[in-house]
Each structure stands twice: as structure tokens, then as C-alpha cells.
Amino acid sequence: MFGLFRELRAANVLGINARNARFISPHNPRRLFPMVDDKLKSKALCVEHGIPAPALFGVVEAHGDLRGLPSLLEPYREFVIKPVRGAMGNGVLVVVDRDGAQWVKSSGARMDDAFLRHYVSGILSGLYSLAGNADRAMIEYRVQLHPSFEKVSYGGVPDVRVIVFKGVPALAMLRLPTRRSDGRANLHQGAIAAGIDIPTGVTQHAVQSNRLVEVHPDTGHRVVGFQVPAWEEILRIAAVCAEMTGLGYLGVDVVLDAQQGPLLLELNARPGLAIQIANFQGLLGPLEMLERVETSRLDPTERILLAKQVALDLRRGPLRHPAASPEATPDREAQVGISQVPRPLVEPAPQPEARQEPHQEPPPEAPQIEKVG
Amino acid sequence: MSRRLIAVAAAFALTAIALITYKVVVLGYELNPKPAPDRWSIQLEVKLQNPAENARVTFFLPADGPGQRIYDERVSAEGMRFYIRPRDGNRVAVVVGRPDEGSRLTYRFSMQNLPAPQALLPASLPPLDEAEAKQLADLLGPEEAIQSDAELIPLLFEELAINREDRVVALRQIHEFIHRDVVTTTGSDGLQDALSVLQRERGSPHGKARAEVALLRAAGIPARVVAGAPLMERGDSEVIHWVEARLDGRFWTLDPLKGLDEKEEPRLVLHVGDGAALDPIGVENASLKVSMLRERETQFQIYQRKIGNSDRLLDRISLYSLPVGTRVLYQVLLLIPLGALVVAISRNLIGIPTFGTFMPILISLAFRESGIAWGMLLFGAVVAVGYLGRNLLDRAQLLMVPRLSFLLTLVILIMAGLMIVAEATGYTKAFSIAIFPIVIITMTIERLSIAIVEEGARNAAKVVAGTLAVAIFGYWVIANDTLQHFVFTFPEIHLITMAVLLLLGRYTGYRLSEWTRFRAFREGGVPEAGS
Numbered sequence: 001m002f003g004l005f006r007e008l009r010a011a012n013v014l015g016i017n018a019r020n021a022r023f024i025s026p027h028n029p030r031r032l033f034p035m036v037d038d039k040l041k042s043k044a045l046c047v048e049h050g051i052p053a054p055a056l057f058g059v060v061e062a063h064g065d066l067r068g069l070p071s072l073l074e075p076y077r078e079f080v081i082k083p084v085r086g087a088m089g090n091g092v093l094v095v096v097d098r099d100g101a102q103w104v105k106s107s108g109a110r111m112d113d114a115f116l117r118h119y120v121s122g123i124l125s126g127l128y129s130l131a132g133n134a135d136r137a138m139i140e141y142r143v144q145l146h147p148s149f150e151k152v153s154y155g156g157v158p159d160v161r162v163i164v165f166k167g168v169p170a171l172a173m174l175r176l177p178t179r180r181s182d183g184r185a186n187l188h189q190g191a192i193a194a195g196i197d198i199p200t201g202v203t204q205h206a207v208q209s210n211r212l213v214e215v216h217p218d219t220g221h222r223v224v225g226f227q228v229p230a231w232e233e234i235l236r237i238a239a240v241c242a243e244m245t246g247l248g249y250l251g252v253d254v255v256l257d258a259q260q261g262p263l264l265l266e267l268n269a270r271p272g273l274a275i276q277i278a279n280f281q282g283l284l285g286p287l288e289m290l291e292r293v294e295t296s297r298l299d300p301t302e303r304i305l306l307a308k309q310v311a312l313d314l315r316r317g318p319l320r321h322p323a324a325s326p327e328a329t330p331d332r333e334a335q336v337g338i339s340q341v342p343r344p345l346v347e348p349a350p351q352p353e354a355r356q357e358p359h360q361e362p363p364p365e366a367p368q369i370e371k372v373g
Numbered sequence: 374m375s376r377r378l379i380a381v382a383a384a385f386a387l388t389a390i391a392l393i394t395y396k397v398v399v400l401g402y403e404l405n406p407k408p409a410p411d412r413w414s415i416q417l418e419v420k421l422q423n424p425a426e427n428a429r430v431t432f433f434l435p436a437d438g439p440g441q442r443i444y445d446e447r448v449s450a451e452g453m454r455f456y457i458r459p460r461d462g463n464r465v466a467v468v469v470g471r472p473d474e475g476s477r478l479t480y481r482f483s484m485q486n487l488p489a490p491q492a493l494l495p496a497s498l499p500p501l502d503e504a505e506a507k508q509l510a511d512l513l514g515p516e517e518a519i520q521s522d523a524e525l526i527p528l529l530f531e532e533l534a535i536n537r538e539d540r541v542v543a544l545r546q547i548h549e550f551i552h553r554d555v556v557t558t559t560g561s562d563g564l565q566d567a568l569s570v571l572q573r574e575r576g577s578p579h580g581k582a583r584a585e586v587a588l589l590r591a592a593g594i595p596a597r598v599v600a601g602a603p604l605m606e607r608g609d610s611e612v613i614h615w616v617e618a619r620l621d622g623r624f625w626t627l628d629p630l631k632g633l634d635e636k637e638e639p640r641l642v643l644h645v646g647d648g649a650a651l652d653p654i655g656v657e658n659a660s661l662k663v664s665m666l667r668e669r670e671t672q673f674q675i676y677q678r679k680i681g682n683s684d685r686l687l688d689r690i691s692l693y694s695l696p697v698g699t700r701v702l703y704q705v706l707l708l709i710p711l712g713a714l715v716v717a718i719s720r721n722l723i724g725i726p727t728f729g730t731f732m733p734i735l736i737s738l739a740f741r742e743s744g745i746a747w748g749m750l751l752f753g754a755v756v757a758v759g760y761l762g763r764n765l766l767d768r769a770q771l772l773m774v775p776r777l778s779f780l781l782t783l784v785i786l787i788m789a790g791l792m793i794v795a796e797a798t799g800y801t802k803a804f805s806i807a808i809f810p811i812v813i814i815t816m817t818i819e820r821l822s823i824a825i826v827e828e829g830a831r832n833a834a835k836v837v838a839g840t841l842a843v844a845i846f847g848y849w850v851i852a853n854d855t856l857q858h859f860v861f862t863f864p865e866i867h868l869i870t871m872a873v874l875l876l877l878g879r880y881t882g883y884r885l886s887e888w889t890r891f892r893a894f895r896e897g898g899v900p901e902a903g904s
Contacts, residue, residue: 005882005883005888007894008883008887008888008894009883011891013883013891013894015882015883015887016884017721017881017882017884018881021878021879021880021881022881121773126773127773127823207899210893210899211899211900211901212899212900276891277891277893280893280899
């Protein structure tokens with residue numbers, strides 16, 4: 001529009017209109033939306049496809065079931081209640097402990113059974129669901145903070161958002177709760193968003209409320225250069241979720257549990273665009289490359305490989321010869337179609353040490369990068 | 374953007390342009406309608422004080438004339454007998470008896486003003502010849518209060534050097550004298566007959582008019598006094614008098630209070646001649662009040678007449694054939710697509726966040742009725758009070774549907790309260806808030822409360838501001854009378870609306886808001902905290 005957006009276009013920034021018209025509407029058939037909008041359906045799919053997810057303790061289907069709520073919660077000390085069709089983490093109630101007849105919220109506030117019943121009734125009435133339609137409430141396992149996040153998270157559990165296009169992870173970020181976000185991983189409320197380097201799983205850039213940050217304001221530890229644990233497993237979950245749902249453009253939210261490792265938390269058929277600011281990288285770069293690649297016959301491992309290739313290509317320009325990649329042998333690479341990855345618009349200066357280390361040196365204490373294959 | 378879509382959009386737009394062109398060029402519809410001839414609703418009310426059993430009141434009724442057409446006459450004279458009689462080229466109402474307790478004597482009518490084309494006085498005219506003078510003798514001779522035969526007048530003519538050889542020059546000189554040299558008073562300075570006014574060189578407007586007629590007649594120019602009322606937008610008017618002089622086969626209006634070159638305002642002519650406007654017999658006191666309201670003959674009536682007589686298909690399928698109630702509804706309905714277009718542009722091109730998709734249009738529609746300032750005020754008040762109520766209600770932990778219903782009741786009560794205040798203070802325009810979609814206000818309050826809790830007050834305030842901003846844009850479109858007329862006359866314009874929406878639907882460029890949101894990419898980096 002009048003050259004006003006020339007810089008955004010040059011930076012490959014994806015706008016909402018383009019996201020909806022170019023990616024969501026052609027790649028996400030409407031009939032598949034219930035699979036991600038309905039968290040019970042996504043959970044069932046996860047079980048079917050061997051994707052780990054927080055255990056389901058129970059479902060409250062209707063107001064008539066409210067009487068059974070105390071006995072349903074009887075065996076548990078801590079759990080999460082959320083609407084089955086909620087969006088953007090709305091309506092999620094985290095119970096961290098029980099104290100006699102009282103329940104303890106993550107903030108330390110106490111609630112009695114009556115309050116809990118009122119809350120669940122609000123969910124059932126559709127208070128938190130997208131169109132205000134009647135909803136169900138699900139009660140599930142409360143994820144335990146993974147020890148490696150203790151230094152970069154305040155009051156809640158971080159999650160990883162991966163944007164997956166045509167089954168290939170395109171961009172990822174780590175959302176870190178802060179005091180300001182009240183322990184929620186919600187960027188609007190002041191959580192930190194740290195862009196993750198796809199090949200390595202190391203955070204490379206972090207923002208809080210559109211301001212650059214290097215260290216966590218509450219813990220004082222660095223949030224840039226942080227190695228996300230179990231990164232390869234997170235990428236695998238993201239890649240498998242895409243084929244499991246059939247959605248071509250998908251946001252996959254993964255949490256890390258102290259015991260169980262990565263668990264699929266939520267899927268999103270209309271993932272937001274803030275991830276671009278977190279990474280300081282436009283989504284159109286990877287998306288336009290992947291648009292021209294046939295990925296339907298690749299298995300998840302191959303798609304993760306492709307994701308890393310794309311990320312490296314975007315950072316450094318194209319590989320001079322695909323065979324130079326140690327991760328892929330020439331015949332294999334023909335099979336996965338990496339040679340179809342188009343050349344970036346900008347031809348970079350030749351760099352002898354191309355495609356080895358990530359741009360950002362991981363800190364020495366970071367664990368060794370896992371290799372694929 | 375796909376070519377097929379562009380082709381479809383272009384086809385829509387071309388069809389619309391072709392239809393509109395046909396209707397304008399062949400069928401003669403106006404793109405921008407001219408104002409229709411002006412009409413007034415006028416009421417003459419005669420107030421009687423202590424009328425006797427056999428009171429008899431005579432007053433003049435206006436008649437059709439070169440500058441006016443009178444129709445739709447209605448009389449209210451309960452308990453009295455009402456006759457209309459011709460008298461000296463005028464119509465008079467004769468009312469006999471005493472009005473019933475509490476009833477009024479009124480005569481109402483509609484009047485169409487037919488302004489005469491502006492004309493200039495002829496340059497010069499010789500004195501009237503015998504035959505003509507005989508024919509117009511009535512307008513040349515003296516009357517009781519118009520003493521054109523007074524001895525004073527020839528002396529005055531000498532003093533003023535009136536030209537007796539040219540009627541036009543004489544008329545100009547006489548009018549100049551009356552207009553400039555005779556002082557205008559309120560009428561409390563004595564008798565107001567022509568001679569007294571000329572002797573004093575002061576007089577009321579009526580007296581000056583009589584004096585001017587006397588002088589004109591003495592100079593051999595046929596003239597008469599005319600009584601009437603100036604036409605105005607609305608309100609009470611008083612009876613005024615002026616002069617008509619006959620030159621060159623027509624009457625020329627001469628206002629004794631104005632120069633000849635000054636533009637004359639439109640007037641209702643009540644009667645010609647020097648009779649009293651009101652002649653009450655058997656009444657202690659009587660007065661005549663003239664009040665009026667300007668109406669504009671709407672383009673609707675004109676088009677309705679037109680399509681009634683047409684056999685053209687496009688005339689026949691016109692919206693003007695709808696009955697009045699439906700027509701008013703569709704007048705508004707047909708503007709809603711334009712409001713929707715405003716919303717689409719605001720959201721997809723500009724990126725303004727709003728509560729719901731069409732909430733802003735509904736607010737615009739409400740503003741259209743109440744006016745924008747009142748609308749904003751009332752909307753703000755209802756939402757604010759409702760929000761407070763909602764927060765108090767939150768403590769009661771009600772189920773959602775009863776809570777929403779409670780809120781709905783609260784909103785309706787607040788609005789009812791505002792109505793009463795509006796009625797008491799006379800701001801009746803506020804009444805139109807009644808069409809505010811009440812359920813939607815309720816849902817807005819509910820969503821606003823949740824948005825404040827979940828997204829923070831700042832984000833919620835942004836959405837409220839966005840909704841109001843779009844509602845104001847929408848109001849500009851929806852409250853535009855010219856646009857309303859245009860859309861109702863040419864509903865096919867919405868083919869263009871649809872074409873624009875099709876193209877807008879495939880617009881994949883950035884929104885204006887993203888220029889700010891992603892400014893980091895324009896500035897080469899995210900700003901550091903604290904900067």
C-alpha cells in the first residue's frame with residue numbers, strides 16, 4: 001500500500017490478511033477445525049498417534065454432572081480445569097493443592113467447592129468458548145515445571161509454540177511467564193517471548209511487550225542463548241501433529257513436564273503473528289520457501305530435516321550444493337526434495353564456513369545439540 | 374489476486390454503472406436531486422375573548438394566486454357556523470356563534486410557494502391612456518384610509534419633483550421617498566391613514582404602505598395594499614402589509630421597508646386591498662395568529678408519481694413502489710451494506726479492533742436516530758453503569774444465563790430512566806436510543822467485563838475505542854441524506870459494494886495497524902527496554 005510497507009515486505013513479515021487468505025484458508029479445510037478447537041478430540045487424536053499429552057482426569061459434560069465434581073476430584077491434589085472449546089488460554093484454572101475442604105490456586109488464593117462449581121458452571125454456559133456456545137469442562141493433569149526452566153520462568157509453566165506449515169516446523173518461540181503476566185504464558189499480559197533457532201533449539205532473541213530483553217526481569221537469568229530441552233522431541237511432536245490433524249498451517253503448543261518431558265498442550269488453527277517479533281524474523285521467508293516444496297510424502301523425520309535446512313538457508317542463503325550437507329546423503333536428499341527448496345531472493349556473499357554453527361553461539365553450559373538421523 | 378475474481382468484480386461494477394447510466398440518461402432519474410418546490414403547513418388561529426352568543430367574526434382566507442397555491446384546507450370551529458364568501462377578489466371566512474368550551478377556531482392549510490422569476494422594472498413607460506385608466510379605476514381612486522385626492526399630495530409632488538411624464542421614474546421616486554424619508558414606527562404615533570402618515574412623515578409599515586399607494590394613485594399608477602405573512606422555516610408569523618403597483622400588465626411588489634433592489638423574501642398573500650385582517654362583532658377582543666412549518670416535498674413523492682405513470686421495467690421494479698412503512702425500513706436497510714463496507718475497510722485495511730463484527734454498524738444506526746453527541750453520551754452511560762452492575766453481580770456467582778438476563782433487565786431499566794430524564798428536560802431526541810439493540814449492549818457489557826479481566830483494561834479500552842471509531846465512520850455514511858437518497862434510487866450501486874467486498878476479501882497486503890505492530894522490522898530491531 002503506497003510503498004508504506006516496503007520494509008515489512010522486504011523483511012518477509014506476514015500480515016493477518018495474508019495469513020488468513022494465503023495460508024489458513026487454502027491449507028486449513030474448515031471441516032478439520034473441530035479437531036483442534038475441541039481439546040478432547042485433539043487429545044483422542046494424540047493417543048491414536050502416540051503423541052504425549054497431559055493425562056485427562058475427567059470431563060464435566062453438563063450442569064447435571066456438577067454434583068459429581070467433588071468425587072471426581074477426590075483422588076487429586078492438583079489439576080487444571082479448562083473449557084473444551086476455549087481459546088487463547090481463556091478460562092483456565094490451575095489448582096495447585098488442596099487444604100482440607102479448600103482448594104489452593106497458583107496465586108495462593110483459596111477456593112471452596114461452591115466456587116469451583118460456579119466456575120465450572122461458567123465454562124459449561126459458554127462463557128469462555130469462542131462463540132459463546134454451551135461448552136464442556138475438562139480436568140487434566142497439571143504439568144510440573146521442568147527443572148531447566150526454573151531460572152527463566154516465574155510463577156508458571158513456559159510453553160513452546162511452533163508454527164508448522166505443510167508439516168514442516170517454520171518458526172518457533174518459547175513463552176516464559178513473568179510476574180507481570182501473573183504466571184501465565186500470555187504475551188499480551190507481559191510474558192516473555194523468545195524466538196528459538198530451529199536447527200539447535202537455542203533461543204536467539206527475546207522480547208517482552210515489544211521491548212528487547214536479555215535477562216528474565218524476575219529471575220535475572222539470561223533468556224537469550226537458552227537451550228530448550230528435548231528440542232528434537234518437541235519438533236517431532238509438532239511435525240506429527242500436522243499430519244495427525246491434516247491442517248496445513250498450524251500452531252502447536254508444547255509444554256515440558258519434569259517427569260514426562262514434552263507434552264502437547266494445545267493446537268491452534270489460527271496461530272498469531274507475534275512469533276515474528278519474538279524471532280525478529282518474518283514468517284513469509286520460510287512459508288514462501290515451503291509453499292513451493294512438495295512435502296506430502298515426507299515422513300516427520302525428513303520434514304524436521306527440511307525445517308532445519310530452510311532455517312539455515314534463510315540465515316545464510318542457499319547451500320551451494322545440497323550434497324555439502326552432512327545430514328543428508330545426495331540420494332536421500334533427492335528423495336526428500338531438498339533440491340526443490342528455492343533460492344532466496346537475496347544472494348549472500350560466499351561464506352566458507354556456511355551452515356555449521358548457529359548464528360548465535362550457544363552458551364558453554366548448554367547441552368550438546370542433538371543430531372538427527 | 375486471481376484474474377477470475379477480478380473479472381467477476383469488474384462485471385459487477387460495470388453492470389451497476391450501466392444500470393445507473395440507463396436510469397439517469399433514459400429514464401431521467403436525478404443523480405443528485407434538486408430541492409423540490411417548497412411547501413408550508415400554515416395555521417390561522419383566531420383568538421376570541423368573551424364572544425357573545427351571536428358573535429360574528431370575519432377574516433380573510435388566502436386564495437390561489439400567481440405566487441401561491443392553497444390546498445388541503447381544514448377548519449376547526451366547533452360550536453360555530455363557518456362560511457366562506459368571496460369579497461372584492463378575496464375570500465373571507467364568516468364565523469357565527471360561540472366556540473365550544475375548550476375548542477379553538479383554527480383554519481389550517483397547505484401552501485405551495487411558486488416564486489416568480491426575477492424581473493426588472495421596465496425602463497420607461499408613458500402615462501396611462503384613458504381606456505386603461507377606466508379599466509383600472511378601482512386601483513386609482515381614493516379610499517377611506519388612502520386619501521389619494523388629498524391637497525397635500527400635489528404640493529409634495531412639486532417638492533419631490535415627481536416626473537409626471539414617465540410612470541417608471543415616478544414610481545422609483547415615490548418608493549424612494551416612502552422608503553427613505555418616511556420614518557418607520559411601531560404604529561403608536563397616531564392615526565395610520567395615508568394622509569396622517571404623509572403629514573407626519575412617520576408611520577407604521579401599514580401606514581407607509583397606505584401612503585405609498587395614495588401617492589402612486591395620485592401619480593396615475595394603479596396600486597393596492599396587500600396583507601400577508603412572511604414565510605419562514607417554522608414558528609409564528611405576523612401579518613404584514615406591502616404595496617403592489619400595476620405596470621406593464623402585471624403587479625410589482627413594493628415593500629415600503631425595503632429598497633427596490635433588495636431581494637424580497639417569500640410571502641403568503643392573505644388578501645389584497647386595505648380591509649382589516651379581522652373583523653370581530655360581538656367580541657370583547659380578538660386576535661389573529663399565523664403559524665407555519667416548512668415542509669419539503671420529498672423526491673419520493675415526485676418519483677412515486679413518475680413510476681406510477683411509467684411502463685418501463687426498471688421504473689416498475691423500483692423501490693419507490695413499496696408502501697410507506699416498508700419503504701422507510703428499506704431506506705435504512707439499504708444503507709447497512711455501506712456500513713458493512715466501512716467495517717470491512719476498518720478491520721481488514723486499517724486493522725481497527727472491534728467488539729463483534731457488526732456491532733459498530735448497529736451503534737451507527739442508533740447514532741443515526743439520536744445524533745452523534747447524544748448517542749455517544751448515552752451509549753457511554755449505559756455501558757458504564759452496566760459495567761459497574763456487572764462487576765457487583767460477579768460477587769453473587771450467578772449462572773451465566775440468569776446473569777445475562779439480570780444485566781439485560783438492568784440495561785432496560787437504565788434506558789427507561791434516561792428516557793424519563795430526557796422527557797423531563799425536553800431532549801426528546803434521546804428517545805431514539807430505544808432502537809439501540811439492547812441485547813447487544815448487554816453482550817457488550819458482558820464481553821467488556823471479561824476482556825478487562827483477561828486482556829487487561831488497556832486492551833479492552835482499545836477495543837471499545839475501536840468499536841466507537843468504526844461506529845462514527847459508519848455514522849458518517851449511514852446518516853448521509855444524499856447517500857440515502859442515492860442508494861434508494863439506485864440500489865444497483867450495491868453491485869459495486871459487492872465488487873469492492875470481493876476484492877477486499879482477497880486483499881492479502883498488510884493492514885495499516887501492522888505498520889505499527891511490526892515497526893521493529895522497519896526500524897531494524899526491537900527497541901530495548903526502557904527506551
